[in-house]
Amino acid sequence: MSLLEITDLAVHFDTEDGLVQAVRDISLTLEEGEILxxxxxxxxxxxxxxMSVPRLLPPGTTKLSGSIRLDGRELTTLPEPELRKVxxxxxxxxxxxxxxxxxxxxxxxYQIAEVLRRHEKLSRRAAMDRxxxxxxxxxxxxxxxxxxxxxxxxxxxxxxxxxxxxAVACSPRVLIADEPTTAxxxxxxxxxxxxxxxxxxxxxxxxxxxxxxxxxxxxxADRAVVMYAGRAVEQAPVAELxxxxxxxxxxxxxxxLPSAAVNGRLAEIPGMVPSPMxxxxxxxxxxxxxxxxDDCATSRPPLVRQAxxxxxxxxHPGEQP
Amino acid sequence: MVWFILRRCGSAVIVLFVASxxxxxxxxxxxxxxxxxxxxxxxxxxxxxxxxxxxxxxxPLPAQYVDYVAQTLSGNLGRSTQDQIPVADxxxxxxxxxxxxxxxxxxVAIVVxxxxxxxxxxxxxxxxxxxxxxxxLAGLSVPHFWLGLLGILLFAVTLRWLPASGYVPFTEDxxxxxxxxxxxxxxxxxxFAAILMRxxxxxxxxxxxxxxxxxxxxxxxxxxxxxxAHALRNSLTTVVTVLGLQLGALISGAVVTEQIFVIPGFGKxxxxxxxxxxxxxxxxxxxxxVIGYVVVNLLVDIAYAYLNPRIRLSGGGHG
Ligand SMILES: Nc1ncnc2c1ncn2[C@@H]1O[C@H](COP(=O)(O)OP(=O)(O)OP(=O)(O)O)[C@@H](O)[C@H]1O
Ligand SMILES: [Mg+2]
Numbered sequence: 064m065s066l067l068e069i070t071d072l073a074v075h076f077d078t079e080d081g082l083v084q085a086v087r088d089i090s091l092t093l094e095e096g097e098i099l100x101x102x103x104x105x106x107x108x109x110x111x112x113x114m115s116v117p118r119l120l121p122p123g124t125t126k127l128s129g130s131i132r133l134d135g136r137e138l139t140t141l142p143e144p145e146l147r148k149v150x151x152x153x154x155x156x157x158x159x160x161x162x163x164x165x166x167x168x169x170x171x172x173y174q175i176a177e178v179l180r181r182h183e184k185l186s187r188r189a190a191m192d193r194x195x196x197x198x199x200x201x202x203x204x205x206x207x208x209x210x211x212x213x214x215x216x217x218x219x220x221x222x223x224x225x226x227x228x229x230a231v232a233c234s235p236r237v238l239i240a241d242e243p244t245t246a247x248x249x250x251x252x253x254x255x256x257x258x259x260x261x262x263x264x265x266x267x268x269x270x271x272x273x274x275x276x277x278x279x280x281x282x283x284a285d286r287a288v289v290m291y292a293g294r295a296v297e298q299a300p301v302a303e304l305x306x307x308x309x310x311x312x313x314x315x316x317x318x319x320l321p322s323a324a325v326n327g328r329l330a331e332i333p334g335m336v337p338s339p340m341x342x343x344x345x346x347x348x349x350x351x352x353x354x355x356x357d358d359c360a361t362s363r364p365p366l367v368r369q370a371x372x373x374x375x376x377x378x379h380p381g382e383q384p
Numbered sequence: 385m386v387w388f389i390l391r392r393c394g395s396a397v398i399v400l401f402v403a404s405x406x407x408x409x410x411x412x413x414x415x416x417x418x419x420x421x422x423x424x425x426x427x428x429x430x431x432x433x434x435x436x437x438x439x440x441x442x443x444p445l446p447a448q449y450v451d452y453v454a455q456t457l458s459g460n461l462g463r464s465t466q467d468q469i470p471v472a473d474x475x476x477x478x479x480x481x482x483x484x485x486x487x488x489x490x491x492v493a494i495v496v497x498x499x500x501x502x503x504x505x506x507x508x509x510x511x512x513x514x515x516x517x518x519x520x521l522a523g524l525s526v527p528h529f530w531l532g533l534l535g536i537l538l539f540a541v542t543l544r545w546l547p548a549s550g551y552v553p554f555t556e557d558x559x560x561x562x563x564x565x566x567x568x569x570x571x572x573x574x575x576f577a578a579i580l581m582r583x584x585x586x587x588x589x590x591x592x593x594x595x596x597x598x599x600x601x602x603x604x605x606x607x608x609x610x611x612x613a614h615a616l617r618n619s620l621t622t623v624v625t626v627l628g629l630q631l632g633a634l635i636s637g638a639v640v641t642e643q644i645f646v647i648p649g650f651g652k653x654x655x656x657x658x659x660x661x662x663x664x665x666x667x668x669x670x671x672x673x674v675i676g677y678v679v680v681n682l683l684v685d686i687a688y689a690y691l692n693p694r695i696r697l698s699g700g701g702h703g
Contacts, residue, residue, distance in 0.1 A: 117602060119598055119601060119602055121593075123509075143607075147604040147605070147606065148604060149604070150601065150602055150603065150604035151602060151603035151604035151605075152604060155602065155603075156599075156602045158595060158598070158599060158602075160595050163594065163595040163596065164595045164596055164598070164599045165596055165599065166596040166599070166600065166614050166617070166618070167596070167618065167692075167693065167694070168617045168618055168691070168692075168693065169614075169617070174599075177600075177603060177605065178603040178604070181603060181604055181605060182604060213693040213694070213697065215693065215694050216697070226599075229599070229603065
């Protein structure tokens with residue numbers, strides 16, 4: 064049994080314009096101590112997939128189906144009071160939006176201490192002392208002064224690291240990090256990745272790392288899931304994925320890497336992402352795919368095994384474009 | 385924060401100075417000669433002249449102003465032209481009545497308005513939200529006098545639970561006092577409760593969908609803490625601002641309410657003074673009102689800054 068097992072997860076949102084199918088049938092597993100990267104273009108459903116685990120999506124409009132098991136315990140139907148014991152303790156989250164995810168009315172120290180007092184039952188003082196240590200851990204200079212400051216006194220990068228401090232405070236079993244390094248410059252980014260690695264090595268924390276940055280994936284992740292239009296289109300150990308990408312979309316993403324950029328310009332995958340409102344029975348990537356054939360239009364390619372631990376959803380997998 | 389408060393106090397003093405000049409000039413610009421009024425219509429010109437001299441009304445305006453400020457600062461607000469009672473004594477008697485009425489009305493408004501606003505936002509789109517919003521709309525559209533009459537009709541005449549009108553000083557009989565103040569306070573507070581409900585609801589709706597509330601939930605905090613600490617704390621600035629802005633309405637509402645319930649407060653004093661052209665009283669009443677405004681606005685600003693670390697720490701102000 065894996066630490067986290069997501070099976071046939073579908074997440075739809077009821078909006079004024081209709082039903083938005085943000086995530087369509089995702090299945091994935093996460094082992095203890097594993098760092099799993101979720102990548103894909105903006106809007107492909109990475110955040111929604113990850114936020115489904117601690118059920119942090121807006122309750123009124125979210126329609127969720129499928130199963131999410133942590134240590135065998137079903138989270139999708141867990142009563143709220145039980146779930147609150149899981150949130151922040153077993154599963155914690157670094158949100159994508161560092162500028163707005165901290166409460167402007169409380170000091171950062173208070174906001175870190177809060178989660179410690181909730182789950183570790185620390186006293187106010189002990190929690191504050193621990194908050195200072197955590198700020199130091201995530202590489203914030205002068206942590207004794209910073210704990211007493213308010214979010215608006217901190218730069219975006221520092222707020223991001225405060226979020227990380229909150230998320231790692233109670234040594235979670237699963238850490239969801241949504242673009243945790245986007246607001247950071249390269250040296251600090253490396254420091255944050257070290258914090259993650261250290262957490263994994265010391266405590267066996269499993270990490271779901273959401274990122275656009277394939278460089279970060281190559282650097283830290285053990286395995287990667289590539290998402291497209293709400294589905295996983297490819298899934299493989301990182302070394303295997305970079306060595307032998309099977310799905311043309313993955314290949315396109317790799318060409319879009321800065322290191323592969325020509326004349327300093329990012330290569331872009333031409334074409335538009337299909338609408339999240341309709342889901343015809345065809346390959347969603349067909350319109351943008353250099354390998355598209357007639358069969359891609361008649362049914363949706365299933366996610367099938369290509370090699371050991373390597374899955375791809377393509378009728379024409381291979382290394383050639 | 386200290387600097388911020390000092391700066392605000394400085395501007396409050398300036399406002400008071402300007403206001404005092406305007407009050408001084410304003411009263412003198414009113415039609416009718418106060419000396420004639422005091423002396424009575426059929427008094428001889430000599431008597432009128434004597435009164436004019438006694439009250440310093442024959443001096444040039446700047447000198448009159450200096451007199452006025454000096455007198456006011458020493459606590460001498462003159463005597464009522466009606467009955468020669470010192471205005472300061474009248475105020476000491478009337479002001480607490482209105483302060484009590486306003487404070488009770490505010491209390492009602494804050495408890496009912498903020499409370500129902502929070503409930504409405506948390507239960508958005510559910511029955512509780514519709515009930516609160518419906519009552520909010522009704523509370524806004526019903527005028528004080530109508531609500532007051534209805535209240536008297538229902539609670540005093542039909543049900544006989546409460547006395548219809550009249551006033552008993554708190555120091556004399558606290559129970560009787562509160563019993564008689566309850567209905568007026570409810571009547572005066574309803575409009576504010578409605579306004580506060582709407583503002584609290586919309587501020588809370590904004591806060592509840594904010595990213596930091598999701599962060600609070602992600603920590604596993606209880607919903608009471610998420611709503612009551614994280615969301616409410618950021619909505620309070622709105623509540624405080626609304627309270628400050630509604631002060632004028634509170635004062636005019638108090639005037640009407642005191643008339644309906646025959647409460648011998650500040651509002652009634654004002655109306656009577658204007659009707660009898662009682663200049664010293666009018667002056668004092670307006671001055672006290674202005675001071676009330678300035679002080680409450682100062683408190684609102686300080687509370688606003690206190691609630692908003694961005695302002696508190698930068699020493700800036702809002703608006
Ligand atoms: N609360 C919501 N209500 C309606 N639609 C939503 C909601 N949250 C997300 N979506 C939609 O679901 C889709 C997937 O969103 P998601 O945030 O998971 O994308 P993402 O892969 O994280 O993209 P990015 O890289 O930009 O963060 C998008 O089309 C988005 O507009
Ligand atoms: Mg996202």
